[in-house]
Amino acid sequence: MTAIETKNLSYTYQGSTKPSLQDVSIKIEKGEFVILTGPSGCGKTTLCRCFNGLIPHFYNGTLKGTINVAELNVVEHQIHELALHVGFVFQNPENQLFALSVEKDVAFALENLGTPREEMRNRVEWALKTVGAYDFRERAPHELSGGQQQRVAIASVIAMQPDVMVLDEPTSFLDPLGAKKIFEVIADLNKRFGITVILVEHRLDLTAQYASHVVIMDKGTVILDGKPRDIFNMDEARLIGVGIPKVTRLFQILKEDGIDLKDAPVSSEEAAELLRSILTHD
Amino acid sequence: MIEVKDIHFTFPSGVEALKGVSLSIRDGEFVAIMGQNGAGKTTLVKHFNGLLKPTTGEVIVDSISTRKTSVAKLARNVGFVFQNPDHQLFCESVEEEIAFGLRNFGFDQNLTKKRVDWALNLLDLTEYRQSSPFLLSGGERKRVALASVLAWDPKTVVLDEPTIGQDHQQKEKLRQFIIQLNSQGKTVIVVTHDVEFVAESNPRVVLMTDGRIVADGMAEEILTNEALVTRASIVPPQITQIFLRLTDLGLPTNVIDVYQARNVLHKYMEDRRR
Amino acid sequence: MSIFSGFQFRRVSTPIHNLDPRIKFIFVIAIFAVAIMFIELPVLLLLFFLQIPIVLIAKVQRQWIRSMRGAVFLASIIFATNFVFSYIYSGYRFTPSLLESAVALTFRFVVLVESFSLFFLTTSPDHLGLALEQSHVPYEFCFAFTTAVRFVPVLAEEAQTIMDAQKARGLELEKGNFMKRIRNYIPILIPLIVSAIRRSLELAEAMESRAWGAIKKRTNLYELRLRRGDYILLILTVALLGVAVYVRLYIPIPSMTSLLKL
Numbered sequence: 001m002t003a004i005e006t007k008n009l010s011y012t013y014q015g016s017t018k019p020s021l022q023d024v025s026i027k028i029e030k031g032e033f034v035i036l037t038g039p040s041g042c043g044k045t046t047l048c049r050c051f052n053g054l055i056p057h058f059y060n061g062t063l064k065g066t067i068n069v070a071e072l073n074v075v076e077h078q079i080h081e082l083a084l085h086v087g088f089v090f091q092n093p094e095n096q097l098f099a100l101s102v103e104k105d106v107a108f109a110l111e112n113l114g115t116p117r118e119e120m121r122n123r124v125e126w127a128l129k130t131v132g133a134y135d136f137r138e139r140a141p142h143e144l145s146g147g148q149q150q151r152v153a154i155a156s157v158i159a160m161q162p163d164v165m166v167l168d169e170p171t172s173f174l175d176p177l178g179a180k181k182i183f184e185v186i187a188d189l190n191k192r193f194g195i196t197v198i199l200v201e202h203r204l205d206l207t208a209q210y211a212s213h214v215v216i217m218d219k220g221t222v223i224l225d226g227k228p229r230d231i232f233n234m235d236e237a238r239l240i241g242v243g244i245p246k247v248t249r250l251f252q253i254l255k256e257d258g259i260d261l262k263d264a265p266v267s268s269e270e271a272a273e274l275l276r277s278i279l280t281h282d
Numbered sequence: 283m284i285e286v287k288d289i290h291f292t293f294p295s296g297v298e299a300l301k302g303v304s305l306s307i308r309d310g311e312f313v314a315i316m317g318q319n320g321a322g323k324t325t326l327v328k329h330f331n332g333l334l335k336p337t338t339g340e341v342i343v344d345s346i347s348t349r350k351t352s353v354a355k356l357a358r359n360v361g362f363v364f365q366n367p368d369h370q371l372f373c374e375s376v377e378e379e380i381a382f383g384l385r386n387f388g389f390d391q392n393l394t395k396k397r398v399d400w401a402l403n404l405l406d407l408t409e410y411r412q413s414s415p416f417l418l419s420g421g422e423r424k425r426v427a428l429a430s431v432l433a434w435d436p437k438t439v440v441l442d443e444p445t446i447g448q449d450h451q452q453k454e455k456l457r458q459f460i461i462q463l464n465s466q467g468k469t470v471i472v473v474t475h476d477v478e479f480v481a482e483s484n485p486r487v488v489l490m491t492d493g494r495i496v497a498d499g500m501a502e503e504i505l506t507n508e509a510l511v512t513r514a515s516i517v518p519p520q521i522t523q524i525f526l527r528l529t530d531l532g533l534p535t536n537v538i539d540v541y542q543a544r545n546v547l548h549k550y551m552e553d554r555r556r
Numbered sequence: 557m558s559i560f561s562g563f564q565f566r567r568v569s570t571p572i573h574n575l576d577p578r579i580k581f582i583f584v585i586a587i588f589a590v591a592i593m594f595i596e597l598p599v600l601l602l603l604f605f606l607q608i609p610i611v612l613i614a615k616v617q618r619q620w621i622r623s624m625r626g627a628v629f630l631a632s633i634i635f636a637t638n639f640v641f642s643y644i645y646s647g648y649r650f651t652p653s654l655l656e657s658a659v660a661l662t663f664r665f666v667v668l669v670e671s672f673s674l675f676f677l678t679t680s681p682d683h684l685g686l687a688l689e690q691s692h693v694p695y696e697f698c699f700a701f702t703t704a705v706r707f708v709p710v711l712a713e714e715a716q717t718i719m720d721a722q723k724a725r726g727l728e729l730e731k732g733n734f735m736k737r738i739r740n741y742i743p744i745l746i747p748l749i750v751s752a753i754r755r756s757l758e759l760a761e762a763m764e765s766r767a768w769g770a771i772k773k774r775t776n777l778y779e780l781r782l783r784r785g786d787y788i789l790l791i792l793t794v795a796l797l798g799v800a801v802y803v804r805l806y807i808p809i810p811s812m813t814s815l816l817k818l
Contacts, residue, residue, distance in 0.1 A: 040421055040449045058764055080770035088765040091447075094710060095755050096762035098703050100682040107777040109766035114775050124777065142709045146319065156766065172447045175319045175475040176517040202449050205478065205520045243450030246478070246520040250540050257544065259551075268523035275524065279531055279550065333720050353723045362724040368754070369714070369721045372746035382743070386726025416750060430725065 001071075003164050003196040004028040004051060008065035011046060011055060020046040022220040023065070030163065033190045033197045033210050035228070038217035039241045044200045047217070048166050051198065052086040053079040070163050083109065087157030089167040093149035097141040097156075102133060105141065106156045113160070127155040131185050147178030154185060164196045165189065171203065183207055208232060208245045209267035216242055233264035247271035283308055284330055284360075284438070284469075289339030291325060299325040300336070301493040307471065309437070312464040314480045314501065315473045317490035318515045323473045326490070327440050330471070331360040344437075358387050361436035365443045367427035371415040376407060379415050380430045387434050401433040421452050438469040445476045457483055481505060481519035481538040489514050506536045571785060572614035572678045577687035579786045579793075580675055586793045587671045590800040596809040597660040603667045607674060616677040623673040627666060635662040652813040659812075681705040683780075690780050703759070711752070718747045 005028070011021040021043050028034055036044050049055040056063045057079050067074045070085035090096045099105040106127055110120045128134040131151045141149055150170055157165060167186065171179035187210040190197045201207050214231040216224040218240050224231050231237055232244045233252065247265045251274075254261060261278060265271035284307040291300040299322045307313055315323045328334040329341045332353040341348040343356060364370060373379040380401050384394045402408045405425040410418060415426050424444075431439065441460070445453050457479060464470045474480060480487060480501050487504045489497040491514040497504050504510060506522045518526065519538045525546075526535055533550060537543050572580075591603055611620050639658040646654060679687075685702035689695060722743045723729070729740050803809070 038449075039451055041419060052765055054761060054764065058761060079764045080767040083765060083767040083770070088762075090758065090762055090765075092758060095758035098699070098706060098759065098763070100680070100685075100702055100706050104682065104777055111774050111776055112767040112770050114771040114773055117775060117777065117779070120775065120777055141706065160767070169447070175515075176477060177318060177515050180517065206517075241449065241451035243453075246540055247524065250521065250524075250543055253540065253544050254547065257548070259547070268520050268527065271524045272527035275547070276528060276531065279528075279547075279554075328720070331724055333724060352728070354726045354728050357724050357726055362721075364717070364721045364724070366717075368751055369718045369747050370725065371750075372743045383725040386728070434726075 001030045002027060002068070003030045003032070004067075004069050004198070006047075006050070006065065006067045009047075009050065009067050010062075010064040011050065012062045013046075013059060014061040016061070020220055021050075024217075024220075024222055025065075026215055026222060026225060028196060028198065028213065030196055031190070031194045032213045033187065034199065034213045034215060035204070035207055035211040036198055036200045036215045036217070037202065037204065037242055038223075041219075042217040043220040044217055045168055046220075048088070048168050048198065048200060050074060051164070051166050052088045053077065053082040054088075080112070083162075084113075084160060085162050086164045086166060087160055087162040089150070089153050089157055089165065089170050091169045091172050093146050093153055093170075093173065094141070096153050097149060100140050101138055102128070102141065102144075102152050102155075103137045105152055106137075106159050108156060109160045123159045123161070127159040130158065130189070131155045145178070146173050147181055150174065150178075150182055151185060154182075154189075158189065158193075158195070162195070164198065166198045166200075168200045169202070170199075171201070171206075176206065179203060179206055183210060186210070202243060204232070204243055204245050208248075209270075211266075216240065228266055229264050232266060283342075283344060285340075285342040286326070286329065287340045287342070289329065289336035289341060291329070291334060292337050299493055302339075303490075303493070303495055305488065305495065305498070307469060309469055310464070310467055312460070312470045312483070312485040313472070313488060314483070314485045315471065315488045315490065316475060316477075316480065316514070316516060319475065321490040321514070322493045323490055324442055327362075327442065327471060327473055330356075330438070330440060331362050332356040333362075354386065357436070358434065359436050360438045360440060361431040361434070363428055363431050363439065363441045363444065365446060367423040370427050370430065371423060374414060375412050376402070376410045376415050376418075376426050376429075377412065379426055380433045383430055383434050389434070397433045397435070401429040404432065405429040420447060424448075432463075436468075438471065439463060440471045440473070442473045443475070444472065445474060445479050453479060475516065477505060477517055477519050481521070484538070489516075491515065502536050502538055505538055508535075568615060570614045570678070572610060573680075574785065575678075575789060576780055576782055576786045577679045577683050578691060578780070579782070579789050580679060581687070583789055583793045584671045584675050586797050588668060590796065591664050591667045593800055593804050594809070595657065595660050595664075597656050597663065597812040598815065599803075599809060600660055600663040600667060604663060604670060607667075607670055611674060614674070614678045616674070619677055620670075620673055623669065623677075624666070627669040631662050631666055634665050635659065638662070653811060656812050686776070686778055686780055689776065695774055707755075711748070714751060715744065715748055718744050718751075721747075 007025050009021055009024040010019050012019040024047060038044055049059065050067050051069055053074050056075060063075065069082060072082065074082065097105050099108060103124060106124045107120055110123060128137050131154050133151045133155050136144065136148065171182050174182065183206055186197055186199065189195045199207060208228055211228045214226065214228045215222055216231060216237055223240060224234060224237060232248045238244055245266050247268055250271065251261050251264050261274040263274065265274055286303055286305040288302055288304050289300055290302055292298045303326060315327065317323050325334065329336060329348065330343060332348045332351055335349055344359060348356060371379060373382060377398055380398045381394050384397055389397065402411055405428060407425055407429055410422065415423060444456055460470055460472065461483065484501045487499065487501045488495055489504055489510060496514055497510050505518055508526055511518050521540060521543050522538055525533055525537045529535060534546060537546055587603060591600060594600060611617055635658050638661050642654055642658065643650065682702060685698050688698045688701065727740060727743055
């Protein structure tokens with residue numbers, strides 16, 4: 001089943017002269033873990049906003065082409081309808097938590113949907129336990145660290161049990177260890193519950209190993225679209241300015257020297273294994 | 283020269299953020315202060331321009347103790363670029379924004395204009411001279427904030443988490459810029475948790491955890507020391523991670539850079555062939 | 557600023573904290589009504605001392621004392637104004653009853669501060685928000701209230717960071733004459749306001765993404781239910797009002813001056 005499909009999608013923000021998205025056509029299958037990346041200003045965030053209906057319903061402006069999410073035409077459905085299928089986690093943890101306790105925040109979406117109290121309690125408990133935030137469910141968001149706050153944001157999104165989860169640079173404000181923990185939570189949700197993940201990230205070193213699909217954008221269009229190993233290994237990716245994983249870069253320069261590791265690694269484990277076989281066979 | 287003499291710092295809320303920190307930074311050094319969020323990095327550097335005064339101990343900047351000196355006086359020589367440029371920008375034009383610091387420090391009109399022109403040019407912002415800083419993109423606003431601090435030519439520049447939210451190219455440009463500043467004789471202090479950024483620059487690294495300095499040395503030694511890195515809850519550079527997994531083959535572990543790795547591997551294979 | 561710390565809630569569990577905010581509020585209004593009904597000092601003093609045991613049970617003595625200290629300034633203005641004007645009005649004659657009525661009016665203010673402070677110190681903001689919701693205040697207002705409270709510490713921290721950032725550019729807040737000092741705050745206010753606007757936009761996006769406005773009849777994770785303690789307080793409140801009305805109508809209260817045989 002297709003989770004998201006866009007055909008010739010173009011979009012210009014209101015009051016802007018240049019389009020932010022030009023002729024974007026991508027297809028994302030259910031259960032995929034997609035990394036969406038590209039230099040600043042390439043249109044990644046704009047594209048994500050199309051996935052849950054913020055574009056065109058919250059941001060006016062001109063939308064051309066089609067976009068279907070969970071088989072629904074985004075233009076024809078309100079944001080709150082789409083919210084049942086697409087969850088969105090934003091960059092700044094502080095500005096997506098409203099309530100005075102973690103529990104209440106996770107319940108926020110369910111309250112908005114008129115969910116009966118018993119069911120709400122169950123879903124809130126499930127969501128909190130799944131992301132590992134159950135222990136601080138009664139704390140106020142301001143008392144939490146950035147990493148904890150993001151986990152609460154993720155919990156409040158999965159409480160709605162969406163098919164798709166979009167995360168726009170969720171670890172920008174976190175240190176590498178905090179970021180790693182968040183990526184592990186996201187990967188777990190993808191593997192265990194089959195939630196389709198679309199992750200916008202620059203930190204490919206930490207995330208490349210989880211992805212099954214990579215989309216690279218530049219200046220509003222999709223430049224590269226395919227499997228991580230293939231895409232990161234392409235010269236074009238590096239030349240656009242994407243920070244490909246260091247291990248992939250090492251593989252590339254070793255290849256130039258005549259040392260062929262066969263597969264392009266995307267994680268340090270893979271690279272170590274490949275090097276080990278080359279070095280011990282020699 | 284910045285000397286930190288066994289300082290302790292406790293916030294009014296009662297939280298003890300610095301538990302006995304001593305450090306010396308000579309003129310012209312390039313230092314990266316690293317550690318987890320909450321380790322006390324930003325708290326420490328805020329003592330360098332007097333924003334915070336130590337609860338006990340002393341901080342001496344260019345032979346002046348910070349305890350009795352105003353922030354304005356110290357800031358003239360220690361420029362601080364904050365993490366979020368939006369916490370500084372308030373003027374109607376980029377020009378005004380850059381002139382703000384200069385005016386505060388008593389530069390006359392002529393000199394102000396010269397310095398503004400210079401700063402605009404340095405950070406590629408001349409075309410935005412009359413633009414409102416609020417209408418610029420995130421990366422451009424960061425450059426404006428940086429320009430407004432460099433304009434008054436402080437001897438020391440402190441950058442607090444300059445790589446947050448930046449894409450790969452922006453980080454690379456920033457890195458080159460910082461190295462350039464340092465090569466011009468400025469003391470550059472970067473507070474960061476971005477290990478790859480530091481690995482590519484190989485500066486002196488001061489590693490902090492839980493309000494204390496746990497290591498002080500070259501990036502190459504510190505970021506590759508598995509015990510230290512675990513203790514400070516940071517992640518080693520990706521290249522280092524490879525070599526940490528191959529120690530049983532007799533490969534060195536103090537490798538942090540891709541080209542360094544390539545050379546090490548070549549040498550290893552040559553040695554094995556013999 | 558100390559008067560504000562006397563109104564801040566801290567998370568503690570005492571019988572008073574666990575009472576339903578709606579009932580507590582009715583009690584506060586009742587105290588207010590009784591205080592208005594009487595200008596006799598003995599009654600007002602009684603009202604004042606009546607609430608002290610509540611303060612002790614709720615274990616909020618320290619913060620409560622701080623709010624009372626903060627009120628001293630305004631109280632002394634009220635006292636001074638009343639005393640001076642009634643002195644002038646009665647023909648520049650000083651009598652003990654003059655003093656007494658000024659003190660009584662001051663105490664009326666003090667009783668008010670006392671009860672409101674007690675209310676806010678023992679009621680958590682989310683409890684309060686929930687009470688508002690269940691009292692059928694439109695959800696938009698309840699949400700605005702709790703969200704505002706949630707962001708107070710965030711904005712306070714941001715204001716401090718902005719001040720630090722501008723001080724690091726040479727801004728000296730304490731320098732200059734009065735006008736200059738006010739202008740010195742522009743580099744602090746503008747980033748704060750701009751940041752608040754940006755924050756609101758991000759919050760709105762997040763709200764929409766969490767199905768805001770999906771259904772008119774929202775449900776709630778928590779529910780306030782009246783318990784035994786609440787009913788007891790309600791009965792006491794009604795009794796207090798009943799007694800007060802009866803006394804007001806039928807029993808003359810001796811003034812403090814006559815009690816002390818002045």
